[in-house]
Amino acid sequence: MNLTLRIWRQKGPEDKGRMVTYPVDDVSPDMSFLEMLDVLNERLILDGEDPVAFDHDCREGICGMCGLMINGDAHGPQRGTTACQLHMRQFKDGDTIDIEPWRASAFPVIKDLVVNRGAFDKIIAAGGYVTAPTGSAPEAHSTPVAKANADAAFESAACIGCGACVAACPNGSGMLFTAAKLTQLSLLPQGQPERYTRVIGMVDAHDEAGFGGCTNAGECTVVCPKGIPLNTIGRLNRDYLTATTKGAGNTPGS
Amino acid sequence: MTKTRSPIRSNVGLKAVMAVTGILLVLFLIAHMLGNLKVFTGETSFDHYAHWLRDIGKPLLPGVWFLWILRTVLVVAVVAHIWAATVLALRARAARPVKYAHRKKVRGSYAARTMRWGGVIILLFVIYHLLDLTTGTLNPVGDPGNPYGNVVADFAPERWYVTLFYTLAIVTLGFHLRHGAFSAFRSLGQQTPRGERRARTAALIFAVALCAGYLVVPFAVLTGLVS
Numbered sequence: 001m002n003l004t005l006r007i008w009r010q011k012g013p014e015d016k017g018r019m020v021t022y023p024v025d026d027v028s029p030d031m032s033f034l035e036m037l038d039v040l041n042e043r044l045i046l047d048g049e050d051p052v053a054f055d056h057d058c059r060e061g062i063c064g065m066c067g068l069m070i071n072g073d074a075h076g077p078q079r080g081t082t083a084c085q086l087h088m089r090q091f092k093d094g095d096t097i098d099i100e101p102w103r104a105s106a107f108p109v110i111k112d113l114v115v116n117r118g119a120f121d122k123i124i125a126a127g128g129y130v131t132a133p134t135g136s137a138p139e140a141h142s143t144p145v146a147k148a149n150a151d152a153a154f155e156s157a158a159c160i161g162c163g164a165c166v167a168a169c170p171n172g173s174g175m176l177f178t179a180a181k182l183t184q185l186s187l188l189p190q191g192q193p194e195r196y197t198r199v200i201g202m203v204d205a206h207d208e209a210g211f212g213g214c215t216n217a218g219e220c221t222v223v224c225p226k227g228i229p230l231n232t233i234g235r236l237n238r239d240y241l242t243a244t245t246k247g248a249g250n251t252p253g254s
Numbered sequence: 255m256t257k258t259r260s261p262i263r264s265n266v267g268l269k270a271v272m273a274v275t276g277i278l279l280v281l282f283l284i285a286h287m288l289g290n291l292k293v294f295t296g297e298t299s300f301d302h303y304a305h306w307l308r309d310i311g312k313p314l315l316p317g318v319w320f321l322w323i324l325r326t327v328l329v330v331a332v333v334a335h336i337w338a339a340t341v342l343a344l345r346a347r348a349a350r351p352v353k354y355a356h357r358k359k360v361r362g363s364y365a366a367r368t369m370r371w372g373g374v375i376i377l378l379f380v381i382y383h384l385l386d387l388t389t390g391t392l393n394p395v396g397d398p399g400n401p402y403g404n405v406v407a408d409f410a411p412e413r414w415y416v417t418l419f420y421t422l423a424i425v426t427l428g429f430h431l432r433h434g435a436f437s438a439f440r441s442l443g444q445q446t447p448r449g450e451r452r453a454r455t456a457a458l459i460f461a462v463a464l465c466a467g468y469l470v471v472p473f474a475v476l477t478g479l480v481s
């Protein structure tokens with residue numbers, strides 16, 4: 001099939017950037033979205049032009065590196081799917097496809113479609129870890145965990161840190177990511193010692209990075225490739241309100 | 255790490271402020287609606303109720319004290335609610351300085367999308383409403399001794415535009431609460447999927463009931479049921 005792509009091109013962080021139109025012919029419906037961009041880039045290189053920069057690594061939906069706003073949808077039109085796992089059969093011959101980077105002040109554009117998601121690392125550094133020595137995998141039933149908690153923690157642990165939740169949020173909020181990284185620990189026994197200092201640290205880091213606040217609009221959970229549910233944010237809210245009213249201090253990891 | 259800002263100013267804390275103040279306002283709205291429905295019990299009963307409001311707590315508190323305490327609480331709640339809403343709206347705007355060239359309409363509910371402008375409409379209505387039926391400035395009768403007469407004059411058929419504005423404001427309030435009532439539970443820590451479904455259903459039923467309760471009064475006057 002033949003497509004018209006309109007892609008955000010930006011030479012560097014200081015460049016103003018603009019949408020540029022590229023026709024791409026003979027696209028196979030079996031290609032992944034990133035393979036289609038590879039085809040375009042090979043042609044650009046042969047023509048002596050600068051190829052389109054985009055992030056990717058595993059190309060199998062687990063690393064969280066890829067992230068494109070495709071026709072206004074974070075990760076494209078297919079739900080529960082990262083951009084790298086999206087296939088061209090989701091599009092029709094003759095389609096025009098707009099491709100933009102994630103837009104958030106906390107995610108500055110480095111080049112073209114690549115953004116700096118270092119703000120997520122700062123949120124993790126502010127509390128997204130445990131200090132309990134876990135060692136090698138223990139006997140499964142030596143520390144009992146309620147099934148509901150284990151399931152919810154596992155669901156949260158599926159977050160790959162792609163940033164689609166921020167990209168789609170009308171408030172540019174990173175709450176779904178922060179809540180996922182929080183609950184994967186706060187629901188398990190290993191996460192209890194820092195439970196309340198962790199939430200304060202992570203919410204502070206979230207706010208400081210310049211993300212907006214959550215209005216429970218629910219856009220994040222729609223685009224999340226791992227289907228992290230919206231109620232995860234309620235868990236964060238509850239832990240935060242408990243921690244701050246208890247005066248649990250503000251030293252993550254202590 | 256040092257403390258960066260007071261917890262109340264965090265994105266989570268501000269939403270908790272909105273939730274608590276919103277719930278206070280909702281409690282008032284319920285009481286106010288039940289009071290309005292007294293209009294169906296006749297003129298004397300309604301006027302008696304309106305005057306009684308000024309006397310609550312009489313032996314303990316002198317004169318209209320109770321009314322003033324209530325008014326103070328409500329004003330503080332409204333100011334805090336709007337303050338938090340404004341800070342959050344400004345932060346949300348700053349969080350996305352470059353807009354998308356291709357942006358789909360937000361998929362969440364209409365109610366969730368219109369919280370901010372809906373709030374502004376409600377505020378404008380409340381100001382008008384106070385000038386109309388509390389101070390009487392904008393009321394055709396405007397007699398503080400005759401609340402029933404003020405209400406009937408307000409929604410007379412030839413003043414259809416008043417009824418129209420009133421209806422629009424109440425429907426806007428209904429949408430605000432359809433999302434807001436659910437959102438308040440979430441902001442205060444509602445955390446399970448099942449609870450979320452319940453909270454959303456409860457918010458919808460509540461919003462519809464509240465709208466109906468407020469709208470029967472003007473439509474009863476309009477159709478001559480109350481005159």
Ligand code: HEM
Pocket residue numbers: 214215216269270272273274275276277279280283335336339369370372373374376377430431433434435437438439441442
């Ligand atoms: C009768 C008056 C009002 C009532 C009963 C009310 C009630 C509520 C409730 C219960 C919430 C949910 C709080 C939360 O999500 O935690 C809310 C949110 C909100 N309200 Fe109001 N409100 C009223 C007036 C206003 C006014 C006058 C404004 C603005 C000028 C406003 C703007 C907002 C905004 C922007 C939100 C945030 C929506 C969100 O974050 O999801 N409200 N309101």
Ligand code: SF4
Pocket residue numbers: 158159160161162163164165166176177180220223224225226227228
């Ligand atoms: S919550 Fe979902 S959308 Fe957000 S970073 Fe994690 S996987 Fe990506």
Ligand code: FES
Pocket residue numbers: 055056057058059060061062063064065066082083084085
């Ligand atoms: S490239 Fe790893 S998730 Fe898409």
